[in-house]
Amino acid sequence: MIAKNILNADLHCHSVVSDGTLTPEALAERAKTNGVELWALTDHDEVGGQHRAAAAARAQGLAYLSGAEISVSFANETVHIVGLGFDPDNAALQQGLRNTRGGREQRAVEMAESLAKVGIPGAFEGALKFVGNPDLISRTHFARFMVESGVCRDTSEVFRKYLTEGKPGYIPHRWATLRDAVSWITQAHGIAVIAHPGRYKFTANEEYALFTEFKAHGGQAVEVVTGSHTPQEYVKYAETAREFGLAASRGSDFHSPDESHTDLGALPMLPGELIPVWELLADRIQ
Numbered sequence: 553m554i555a556k557n558i559l560n561a562d563l564h565c566h567s568v569v570s571d572g573t574l575t576p577e578a579l580a581e582r583a584k585t586n587g588v589e590l591w592a593l594t595d596h597d598e599v600g601g602q603h604r605a606a607a608a609a610r611a612q613g614l615a616y617l618s619g620a621e622i623s624v625s626f627a628n629e630t631v632h633i634v635g636l637g638f639d640p641d642n643a644a645l646q647q648g649l650r651n652t653r654g655g656r657e658q659r660a661v662e663m664a665e666s667l668a669k670v671g672i673p674g675a676f677e678g679a680l681k682f683v684g685n686p687d688l689i690s691r692t693h694f695a696r697f698m699v700e701s702g703v704c705r706d707t708s709e710v711f712r713k714y715l716t717e718g719k720p721g722y723i724p725h726r727w728a729t730l731r732d733a734v735s736w737i738t739q740a741h742g743i744a745v746i747a748h749p750g751r752y753k754f755t756a757n758e759e760y761a762l763f764t765e766f767k768a769h770g771g772q773a774v775e776v777v778t779g780s781h782t783p784q785e786y787v788k789y790a791e792t793a794r795e796f797g798l799a800a801s802r803g804s805d806f807h808s809p810d811e812s813h814t815d816l817g818a819l820p821m822l823p824g825e826l827i828p829v830w831e832l833l834a835d836r837i838q
C-alpha cells in the first residue's frame with residue numbers, strides 16, 4: 553500500500569528518447585539513489601522508452617508508472633499534458649503521438665533558417681548531433697548546440713535570447729488539440745495531468761478556460777509541486793486543484809545533470825490536503 557502524500561514520487565522527467573541527456577536506465581538508477589519511491593519517465597510526445605524504463609525500475613526495486621508529456625496548442629500557447637499509468641502499447645495513443653511528432657523536422661529546418669539570418673549558421677546539423685531520437689528534434693537540442701558553439705553561456709540564456717516567441721529561431725507550431733491529447737491518454741486507461749501550469753503566459757480567463765475544458769474532456773489531475781514552480785505557485789495551484797476537483801501530481805521535470813535546477817526526487821512533498829494522483833493509479837503501478 554502506497555502511503556498518502558508522504559511519498560517521494562517523481563512523475564515527470566526526460567531521457568535521451570526525447571530531450572534529456574540520460575538513458576532510461578541511468579535515470580532509474582539516479583532516481584533510486586535520490587530516494588525516489590515511485591517514478592515515471594515522461595518523454596515528450598513519445599512512449600519509445602517506456603518498456604526500458606519499466607524494466608530498469610524493476611531492476612532497481614523502484615515502483616513505476618508509464619508516462620508521456622504531450623505537446624498541445626491551446627489559446628495560442630503550447631501547453632503540456634502529462635499522461636500517467638496508460639498502456640504504452642495502445643495503438644491509438646501511439647498513432648496520436650506519431651502525428652504530434654510529425655512536424656518537428658520541418659520546424660527544425662525553419663528554426664535553423666531563422667538562426668542563420670542572425671548569423672548563427674549550421675544549427676540544424678549542430679542540433680542533430682545532440683538528438684538521441686531522430687523523430688524528436690526539439691528546441692532543447694538547438695539550445696545545446698548554441699551553448700557548445702559559444703553563442704550563449706547556458707541553455708537558460710538561449711531561451712532568454714532565442715527560440716521563444718518574438719526571438720530569432722522561434723517558429724510557431726501547431727501541436728495536438730487538448731481534446732485529442734486527453735482522450736488518447738484516457739482511452740489507453742491512463743490519467744491526464746496538466747503539466748506545470750505556472751509556466752504558461754495565460755490571462756486569468758484563459759487559464760480558467762484551460763482547466764474547465766481539460767476537466768470537460770476527462771482530465772483528472774494537475775502538477776502542483778514541479779521543478780518549474782515557485783513555492784508561491786505550489787500554493788496557488790494547490791488551491792486551483794481544490795477548486796476544480798483535480799488530483800495533484802509532483803515531478804522534477806529533470807532533463808540533465810548539467811542543466812536541470814531540480815534533481816530527481818528533490819522537491820517538497822505535496823501539500824497534505826490534496827489527493828495525490830498516485831491514489832487514483834494504485835492498480836497501474838508496476
Ligand code: AMP
Nearest residue numbers: 571596623689690691692707708711807
Ligand atoms: P519543443 O518541444 O521543441 O518546443 O521544446 C520544448 C523544451 O524546451 C521544453 O520541454 C524544455 O525542455 C525546453 N525549454 C523551453 N523553455 C525553456 C527555458 N526557458 N529554459 C530551459 N529549457 C526550456
Ligand code: MN
Nearest residue numbers: 566571596692
Ligand atoms: Mn523538455
Ligand code: MN
Nearest residue numbers: 621632747748
Ligand atoms: Mn513541459
Ligand code: MN
Nearest residue numbers: 564566621805
Ligand atoms: Mn517536461
